[in-house]
Amino acid sequence: MPSPLKIAPTFASAYRTGPIPRRFFLGVVNAAVQFATQMLAITIVFNQTESLGGWSREDLIVLVGVHAIVSGILGMIFSPSISSFLESIRLGTFDFLLTKPVDAQLLASVQSVAPQSTVDGGGSGHYWLWSGTAGAGFGLVVLMFILLLLAGLCMVYSFMLVLASMAFWFVKLDNIMNIFNVMFGNAGTWPITIFPAWLRGMLTFIIPIAFAVTIPAQALTGALTVGNVALTFALAAVFLTASRFFWRFAIRQYTGASA
Amino acid sequence: MPSTPIISVENLGKTYTVPEREAGVKAAVVSLFNRKTRDVQAVRDVSFDIHPGEIVGFLGPNGAGKTTTMKMLSGLLHPTAGNASVLGFTPWERDRAYLGQMTLIMGQRNQLQWDIPVIDSYQLFKAIFRISDADYKQRLDELIEWLELQSLINKPARNLSLGERMKCEIAGSLLHQPRVLYLDEPTIGLDISMQRKIREFVAEYNARTGAAVMLTSHYMADVEALCERVIVIHHGTLLYDGDLHGLVSRFSPFKTIAIEFSEPMVANGQLADANDRYGEIVSANDTGWEVRVPKSETAAVASRLLADLPVADLTISEPPIEEVIEQVFATGVET
Amino acid sequence: MSSSTPDFSKPSPRALLQFYRGQFAAALGFNLAYRGMVALWVLGSVMQPLVLIVVWQTVSEGRDTGMTAGQYAAYFMVSMVVSHMTFIWHMWEFEWRIRSGYFSPLLLRPVHPIHHDICENLSYKFVGLVGIIPAAVLMALIFGADFSGASWRSLIAFAPALLLAMALRFVIEWCLALAAFWMTKVASLNQLFDAFFLFLGGQFAPLGVMPEWIQTLSFALPFRWSIYFPIQVALGNITGADLWIGYGMQPSDRSGRGRVATDVEARGLPTTAVERSHACLHR
Incomplete structure (x- = not known):
């Protein structure tokens, strides 16, 4: 008996099947629709205002571009892998993974790859052109951006891993990644600074969208503070360590799929 | 058979068009504009009749076209050639009156709702097939008794074992008392005793209602227990239609002669010669031999064995059906 | 065994009603069994309006966009309810059903498969x-x-605006989902459709703040009538003659497409049902 709940994960895995070139083609179509959607959204908002909580039109395009890069990387490796992992818990095939002589966390995190998602990341080039900031600054700024982006990715990855580890207790969890995608897709395309404090806290520490998107984008728009940089690297370390511990604790709960 | 056929199939054919493309990115780009396709003939020129009350085994290796044929007959697929008439309907016109009188049971799929008690699914079938209250009650009681479902029907389908679920599935598919049953691998994955139970039930349903049954199964035990008649298809083409035993005598060119010695016999040098003299020695020990001989030479070899050796007992048998079928599929015997 | 053959040539409202009751109960059972999942899904549908309230309230700070902060909050709150009530996921689902063969059992029944889908859809919405x-x-x-x-x-x-919107969107998307019988990737179509709802339907912003061309275009397309119209009716922004014109637009947009649905079904939708998945097997 399907309903959106059941379909979404199956759909997601179906999406990964099929001939790779066709997937790329669809990836391009999806990325194009996504790009058009976001540019239109920004246009509509900036028809009404010149600044959204201190962010200019160009800044926002940079932010959306960063978001595209991050979703591309997440969608290419972590999302499909974590989905496969959740499915393998449900089907009991996680046993096979555990018997391999490789760190199970690593294997679970990178076990499947959706190459078409590179289109999302690669396509973000458009955003740079549109934002008019391309070529504005290179060198240290870009290096800082890349480092912050990596730190942000570590945090999002840790968050996904913790979510996925819940599957050791609650077997039916296939949809949690879709929910993550909805949250990340909606909240991540806007600067964290416009949200009211309570929501900002959630989007910063619970679902680390702020660190994955807003702060790296600030590196490019020049709104970065030293405190934020330090906080980002420190938290990335904390998140990674904590998620590692949580994973090892959770894996002890694994009983195999008895059903 | 004097009665009119309940299923009548004439020159049925089904060709799938599948896209075909070479590997690689360049070919992929080309294929976006210029799609190459290839035709796959899943079923070609198949004809047969099935009469009320018959149970017909439908045999063939994987990919032979069995399921495609069944899906055409149950109205899920359109054929690309030929005609069929079942209960006077053309199946793929999907007349509701036809859908209401037949059932397709697939061992690997379920129609029961996964998360609600089985009995609730049955209630739903009652509405779908417009079964009257009286009929529903009576049939349900009968099915519960035959299949021993009493303890199962109040559980959700997902809490049942595979065998239990299959029993419930079958009962649900028969509530509307179909006159034609298509059973596609109904016993797949079940343990031996559950397989036997399902088999007995199908036989009983057939005997009581006179429904026609078409059955595919990879378990020859199912076919041997239920079907007097078998239809064999291979590569989409009909290979054989007739008596199950006829199949063996037709396709197996060999018989097996088993002998028991009256006294233990050590066969040293004899065994090598024996292969030439009698036929292929399938097994040999000091109490007896098993010899496989071409059918035409059975009598001659038997008498030679009796003359040469201290035989206490001799039996001549057909090889097991399973072996014959396997051989037919492997060699693709032409009719 | 006894037998009395039902007559399927005549529609039987009683049987259909029984079917609806049973199917709805079944779907409700499913959605209640997976209430945790429903909750997560609902959380997902809260996210978009929540974010958009923040965005538009930020925009309206100290600036006149024609709506106050409070009006934006009300707009997106109702938008969330309307979007939830009109949601249909069958473009995804059909693709999955055909691939997995789940369509077969539905097509074997002497009942049109849309009834099953209506029940599933309604029960999800209620839960x-x-x-x-x-x-x-x-x-x-x-x-x-x-x-x-x-x-x-x-x-x-x-x-009535909401009910008509639910029917409008269901019929349109259900019919489009039928494309899954010919195409393999209907879900991409769905993504495009989502974008239309976002802008032409007014999910992203009240149509009043959208560019002229979007506003004009929206009148001719069904998206406005399935999202924006009911929201504005609820907020009391559409009254009098406009209300009646809107009511009129809702079914007229639907009926044409509704006919397509029954036609396609009658002519051969189910007949091609398993072919695709089957063709894959024979590759």
């Missing part, structure tokens, strides 16, 4: 309301939604 309504109330309180235009009259007018 989801348990989460959506509290979320809507919280949202209204936190963001100070301004319902001064709404009245009991606008609420009464909202009921």
Whole structure:
């Protein structure tokens, strides 16, 4: 008996099947629709205002571009892998993974790859052109951006891993990644600074969208503070360590799929 | 058979068009504009009749076209050639009156709702097939008794074992008392005793209602227990239609002669010669031999064995059906 | 065994009613069994309006966009409810069904498969309301939604507008989902459709703040009538003649497409059902 709940994960895995070139083609179509959607959204908002909580039109395009890069990387490796992992818990095939002589966390995190998602990341080039900031600054700024982006990715990855580890207790969890995608897709395309404090806290520490998107984008728009940089690297370390511990604790709960 | 056929199939054919493309990115780009396709003939020129009350085994290796044929007959697929008439309907016109009188049971799929008690699914079938209250009650009681479902029907389908679920599935598919049953691998994955139970039930349903049954199964035990008649298809083409035993005598060119010695016999040098003299020695020990001989030479070899050796007992048998079928599929015997 | 053959040539409202009751109960059972999943899904549908309230309230700060912060909150709150109530996922589902062969059992029944889908869809919406309504109330309180235009009259007018919107969107998307019988990747179509709802339907912003061309285009397309129209009716922004024109637009957009649905079904939708998945097997 399907309903959106059941379909979404199956759909997601179906999406990964099929001939790779066709997937790329669809990836391009999806990325194009996504790009058009976001540019239109920004246009509509900036028809009404010149600044959204201190962010200019160009800044926002940079932010959306960063978001595209991050979703591309997440969608290419972590999302499909974590989905496969959740499915393998449900089907009991996680046993096979555990018997391999490789760190199970690593294997679970990178076990499947959706190459078409590179289109999302690669396509973000458009955003740079549109934002008019391309070529504005290179060198240290870009290096800082890349480092912050990596730190942000570590945090999002840790968050996904913790979510996925819940599957050791609650077997039916296939949809949690879709929910993550909805949250990340909606909240991540806007600067964290416009949200009211309570929501900002959630989007910063619970679902680390702020660190994955807003702060790296600030590196490019020049709104970065030293405190934020330090906080980002420190938290990335904390998140990674904590998620590692949580994973090892959770894996002890694994009983195999008895059903 | 004097009665009119309940299923009548004439020159049925089904060709799938599948896209075909070479590997690689360049070919992929080309294929976006210029799609190459290839035709796959899943079923070609198949004809047969099935009469009320018959149970017909439908045999063939994987990919032979069995399921495609069944899906055409149950109205899920359109054929690309030929005609069929079942209960006077053309199946793929999907007349509701036809859908209401037949059932397709697939061992690997379920129609029961996964998360609600089985009995609730049955209630739903009652509405779908417009079964009257009286009929529903009576049939349900009968099915519960035959299949021993009493303890199962109040559980959700997902809490049942595979065998239990299959029993419930079958009962649900028969509530509307179909006159034609298509059973596609109904016993797949079940343990031996559950397989036997399902088999007995199908036989009983057939005997009581006179429904026609078409059955595919990879378990020859199912076919041997239920079907007097078998239809064999291979590569989409009909290979054989007739008596199950006829199949063996037709396709197996060999018989097996088993002998028991009256006294233990050590066969040293004899065994090598024996292969030439009698036929292929399938097994040999000091109490007896098993010899496989071409059918035409059975009598001659038997008498030679009796003359040469201290035989206490001799039996001549057909090889097991399973072996014959396997051989037919492997060699693709032409009719 | 006894036998009395039912007559399937005549429609039987009684049997259909029984079927609806049973199927709805079954679907409800499913959605209740997976209430945790429904909750997560609902959480997902809260996210978009929540974010958009923040965005538009930020935009309206110290600037006149034609709507106050409170009005934006009210708009997106109702938008969430309307989007939830009109949601249909069958473009995804058909693709999955055909691939997995789940369509076969539905097509073997002497009942049109749309009835099954209607039940599933409605039951999901009702179960989801348990989460959506509290979320809507919280949202209204936190963001100070301004319902001064709404009245009991606008609420009464909202009921038919919402029902018509539900029917409109269901019929359109269900018919488009039928494309899955010919195409393999209908879900991509779905993504495009989502974008249309976002802009032409008014999910992203009230159509009043959108560029002219979007506003003009929206009149001719069904998206406005399935999202924006009911929202504005509920908020009391559409009354009098406009209300009746809107009611008129809703079914007229649908009926043409509804006919397509029954035609396609009658002519051969189910006949091609398993072919695709089967063709894959034979590759």
